[in-house]
Amino acid sequence: MFNPEIFFQVLVNGLLMGAVYGIAAVGLSLIWGVLGVVNLAHGSFIILAAYIAYVFFSAAGAPPILTSPVAVAIGFAVGYLLYKGVGRRVVSLDPSTSLLFFFGLSLLLSNSILNIWGPDVRGIPWLIQSLELGGTRIPLARLIALVSTIISFLLLYTLLQRTYYGKAIRAVVANRVGAASVGIDVDNVFAISMGIALGITFFSGTMISLVNPFTPSSGDGYLMYSFASVVLGGVGNIIGTLLAGIFMGLVESLVGVYFTQSISPAVAFIILVIVIMVRYRGGR
Amino acid sequence: MEAGKQRLKIGLILYVLLLSIAALPPLTGNTALIAYFWSFLQMLALVMSLNFITGFTGYVNFGHIAYYGIGAYTVAYLTTMTRVDPYVFIPAAAITSAALAYLIGRPILRIRGPYFAITTLGLGEAVRVIIVNIPAFNYSEGLPIAAYFTYNVISSYIAMYTTVATLFILTLYLRRTRFGYMLESIREDEDAAESMGVNTAKAKLAAYVLSSACAGVIGGLTAITHVYAHPGFFSITLNVSVLASLLMGGGGTLLGPLVGAGLFFFISDALLIRFPYLHLVIFGAVVMAVTLALPRGLSHLIYRYPKISGKIADA
Amino acid sequence: MNIRAVSTTLVVAVLVIAVVAGVGVYLVVQQLSTPTVAEKPLVIGFSISISGDFAVPGRKQLEGIELWKDWINSKGGIYVKDQNKYYKVELKYYDDKSSKDEVIRLYEKLINEDKVDILLSPYSSTLALTAAGITEKYGRLMVVVGANSDTIFKQGYKNIVGTYTPASKMLTQAIDILLEKVQNPSVAIIFKDDAFAKSVAEGAKAYAEQKGVNVVAFEMYPRDAKDLSPILTKIKGLNVDAILGGGHYEDEVLLVRQAKELGINVKLMSLLVSPSLPAFYDALKETSEGILAPSHWEPQTKPKITVGPSIDEFMTQFRQKWNSEPSYHSAAAFAAGLYITAAIEKAGTLDNAKLRAAFNDLDITTFYGRLKIDPATGNQVGHELVLLQWQGGQKQVVWPREVATAQLIFPKPSW
Known part of the structure; x- marks a missing residue:
């Protein structure tokens, strides 16, 4: 017996969580697409931002939605400086070696978080409420996360489409050598891309702190979702990545309600393999 | 090429040295030493087995752990069913892992580069999730086997020692034969290799199956030593550590796994014991420093200092 | 000096020597049997x-x-x-x-x-x-x-x-309460993909079925789950009297939060481990009201x-x-x-x-x-659990009644 009320709830759940998965993956997609390196420390950066939001909340009562612009600024600075510091060398390494670099960075980050804030579970008890709309519950914090995600994503998109640096970034993605030959400072574009990517990653971390509890080791789970979203949506394709995240959220929600949630990671894996096979058959 | 030969030579010397030293602990009867060396040999064996696919063909594999876990469960499950000595089932672990690797490898090895890496990232978790949903495997608790046989630290050691020796011979074989060169040509440029008449699909699959079967054996032996097969075998952290060891040492070589596993094992162990709270922070920094300073792996130091290493090799 | 005086002196001297020797020997023996401090710890x-x-x-x-x-x-x-x-x-x-x-x-x-x-x-x-x-x-x-x-x-x-x-007994008290307060209760047991959580859940299921409680859902969720709305939505339609189970920290806090967001009201909700720590309340504040959990000890x-x-x-x-x-x-x-x-x-x-x-x-x-242990298995049989409940930001012991510090709030207030 099919219950349309539950079905609608399932779709809403999936969309709301999926948007968070999606925005969390955009930064990973950008770094991978522009700089050609796979940021294995992505999950640790997300959780670092969640802790930043937590600090603002517990010290000043500021909800994550107000902290997020600050987190974006911090993320941009971290990314820009990271590139200026060691990123240039990391980008010149072969892909598997740069993976190793980010593995080290992720150990360093997540264990520093553990030593600074301790192992306890943290959560931000702000707006744990929901709207009721014709039998469907819409959690307010998640709704805010969805709306902020859409707004920030549109801002990012405009930035990439309209501004000089955005165009330069796209030019570098399309053809690195060509971009350099028309006078684009590729090195600077890389630094700014890394900044933007970590900025949006930090933003997603504050959104995660808005909707979910977290611990210093929570990053691994988000890293997995992000990888799947990037590969499904296309490396460097930020719209694809966002939509893939939403798709993952919907699949998880549907499988969980109409089958069993315990098996959903395996289902996600099988879908991932099928999509990759079709999409990148014999590809790069 | 000259340096490559030297490295092979040094590798040979070091392995013979290692295998001679590693033969000593059982003679001393010091079980602490035996257990400690066993852990190192296990790590080394995992790195050496991953080398067949990731080192030789350049396919970064995060799913190695899936076959390691399958080997462990095969041995434990058969032991609980038959109550026979678990070592009997080591070949079964190899066969199960190889068969599954063949089935899974056929589709996923068509995917290339980072896409392959990310796909395999989900493999271990997917296998784990399927296993913990199977009642016969006792869900999330796994299969303890202590009640079914008498554990003996010496036989466990000898088994792992033999595995490392076998992997050494296999690596040597790959370094010397056409099959090995085929794999290396895939790593250098897969399309070029194909256009030169190399059946890359077949070669990759063979390397993947070989690598996975070895992982199955190591998993089976580990389950015997742990007297327990459990979902923790599918640990992405272990997979990343094995991969990091291989990359730190330098893939596709004989010397690389030994140097990488040695450094990874002894550095992380020393830090763990001295700094219970900060060891992972420090280790992360060490890994970053190594990649920035020696991007091609430690065993490539020989390229940089061919004269010194030549002398070591001649000595 | 007469003989008498000599003999008296002798007797006294002998007595003195005897006493001194006796005390001395006693002291020496005493010294010998006093435990020493071992040189090695x-x-x-x-x-x-x-x-x-x-x-x-x-x-x-x-x-x-x-x-x-x-x-x-x-x-x-x-x-x-x-x-x-x-x-x-x-x-x-x-x-x-x-x-x-x-x-x-x-x-x-x-x-x-x-x-x-x-x-x-x-x-x-x-x-x-x-x-x-x-x-x-x-x-x-x-x-x-x-x-x-x-x-x-x-x-x-x-x-x-x-x-x-033992884990299998961790939710039995919650089931006892339910049996006492509700006729023909129905429960949903949900648990994390983890050896401990599974052991508790199986114990609870066996106990519930033995007592005639209707277990309408028995479901596992993945250990890295970041969204528990699927499993909760599935339960929502079943209208159970109680939700029992959980796993560890991140997932249990998420479980409570999403149960409220999805408006799943039950008469009793008992988790496994996280409510015993202050971080649970910090992460949920008033949403923690009425949540139960077993505890091995409370001060x-x-x-x-x-x-x-x-x-x-x-x-x-x-x-x-x-x-x-x-x-x-x-x-x-x-x-x-x-x-x-x-x-x-x-x-x-x-x-x-x-x-x-x-x-x-x-x-x-x-x-x-x-x-006190069961000699055959070594499992603990002497120790008793208490059940705690978050009430107005305080962690109270509510069960068994002999050690309760506050009255059990039942049914759990709706969100």
């Missing part, structure tokens, strides 16, 4: 999760053991009869990163290289089960603390001793102590040393130390086999509660 070895998934309870457990070490050493140490010596206690521990691979290696090391005298288990059922495989191999005693999956005690292991109430309970410090002493010393509040993990770890002390004093030896036998007849009550 007694080493208690274990691995503990300082990092990784079990870092929260692992660190709390470690704090409890460290405090016990200080306490017992301030009392002069542990007396071992067959050597007539007092042993100071030392701890030897390593971070196992919450990983089974590390546990294997570290227990091999503790046993063979560090040669520790007595072993404690790591925190968590999954790690303790792994460690037990090793200690059993060497026939070494391991006192299991911070782990209670029934599977550990069903392996036929002969050298383990439990200190927690408000007042057992009739036969061994060790009083609760107040323990609380004061703990706060002094660590500048934080103890949890049941800390209390149980301290009690495990007392348990070991009692066994050594009873057995009069450090021989592990004899110690294990000494535990069989031991029945003590510490500030943590009663401790």
Whole structure:
């Protein structure tokens, strides 16, 4: 017996969580697409931002939605400086070696978080409420996360489409050598891309702190979702990545309600393999 | 090429040295030493087995752990069913892992580069999730086997020692034969290799199956030593550590796994014991420093200092 | 000087000599039998999760053991009869990163290289089960603390001793309450993909079915789940009286939060571990109202102590040393130390086999509660759980009634 009320709830759940998965993956997609390196420390950066939001909340009562612009600024600075510091060398390494670099960075980050804030579970008890709309519950914090995600994503998109640096970034993605030959400072574009990517990653971390509890080791789970979203949506394709995240959220929600949630990671894996096979058959 | 030969030579010397030293602990009867060396040999064996696919063909594999876990469960499950000595089932672990690797490898090895890496990232978790949903495997608790046989630290050691020796011979074989060169040509440029008449699909699959079967054996032996097969075998952290060891040492070589596993094992162990709270922070920094300073792996130091290493090799 | 005077002097002299000699001999003998302090300390070895998934309870457990070490050493140490010596206690521990691979290696090391005298288990059922495989191999005693999956005690292991109430009993009190308050209750049991959570859930299911409670859902969720709305939405349509289960920290807090967001109102909701820690309330605030959870110990309970410090002493010393509040993990770890002390004093030896036998007849009550094992399996049968409930930002003991600090709020207020 099919219950349309539950079905609608399932779709809403999936969309709301999926948007968070999606925005969390955009930064990973950008770094991978522009700089050609796979940021294995992505999950640790997300959780670092969640802790930043937590600090603002517990010290000043500021909800994550107000902290997020600050987190974006911090993320941009971290990314820009990271590139200026060691990123240039990391980008010149072969892909598997740069993976190793980010593995080290992720150990360093997540264990520093553990030593600074301790192992306890943290959560931000702000707006744990929901709207009721014709039998469907819409959690307010998640709704805010969805709306902020859409707004920030549109801002990012405009930035990439309209501004000089955005165009330069796209030019570098399309053809690195060509971009350099028309006078684009590729090195600077890389630094700014890394900044933007970590900025949006930090933003997603504050959104995660808005909707979910977290611990210093929570990053691994988000890293997995992000990888799947990037590969499904296309490396460097930020719209694809966002939509893939939403798709993952919907699949998880549907499988969980109409089958069993315990098996959903395996289902996600099988879908991932099928999509990759079709999409990148014999590809790069 | 000259340096490559030297490295092979040094590798040979070091392995013979290692295998001679590693033969000593059982003679001393010091079980602490035996257990400690066993852990190192296990790590080394995992790195050496991953080398067949990731080192030789350049396919970064995060799913190695899936076959390691399958080997462990095969041995434990058969032991609980038959109550026979678990070592009997080591070949079964190899066969199960190889068969599954063949089935899974056929589709996923068509995917290339980072896409392959990310796909395999989900493999271990997917296998784990399927296993913990199977009642016969006792869900999330796994299969303890202590009640079914008498554990003996010496036989466990000898088994792992033999595995490392076998992997050494296999690596040597790959370094010397056409099959090995085929794999290396895939790593250098897969399309070029194909256009030169190399059946890359077949070669990759063979390397993947070989690598996975070895992982199955190591998993089976580990389950015997742990007297327990459990979902923790599918640990992405272990997979990343094995991969990091291989990359730190330098893939596709004989010397690389030994140097990488040695450094990874002894550095992380020393830090763990001295700094219970900060060891992972420090280790992360060490890994970053190594990649920035020696991007091609430690065993490539020989390229940089061919004269010194030549002398070591001649000595 | 006459003869009489001489003889009197002689008698006095003899008496004096006799008394002096007697006192002297007495003092010498006394000296000989006074226990000396052993030159080498007694080493208690274990691995503990300082990092990784079990870092929260692992660190709390470690704090409890460290405090016990200080306490017992301030009392002069542990007396071992067959050597007539007092042993100071030392701890030897390593971070196992919450990983089974590390546990294997570290227990091999503790046993063979560090040669520790007595072993404690790591925190968590999954790690303790792994460690037990090793200690059993060497026939070494391991006192299991911070782990209670029934599977550990069903392996036929002969050298383990439990200190927690078994996992299968963790939700039975909640089911008892439900039976008392509701006619023909129905429950949903949900649990994390984890050895401990599964063990609790299976125990609860068996108990519920035996008592005629209708278990309408029995579902597992993935260990890394970041969204529990699917499993909760599935339950929502079933209109159950109670939700029982959970796993550890992140997932349980998420479970409560999403149950509220999805408007799932039940009469009773009992989780497994997270509500016993203050971080649970900090992460949820008033959303925590009415949530229940079993606890192995709460400071408000007042057992009739036969061994060790009083609760107040323990609380004061703990706060002094660590500048934080103890949890049941800390209390149980301290009690495990007392348990070991009692066994050594009873057995009069450090021989592990004899110690294990000494535990069989031991029945003590510490500030943590009663401790007594089933001789055959080593599983804990003496210790009783309490049920706690968050009420107005306070953690109250509500069950059993004899030790309750507040009236149970039932049914749970709707969100």
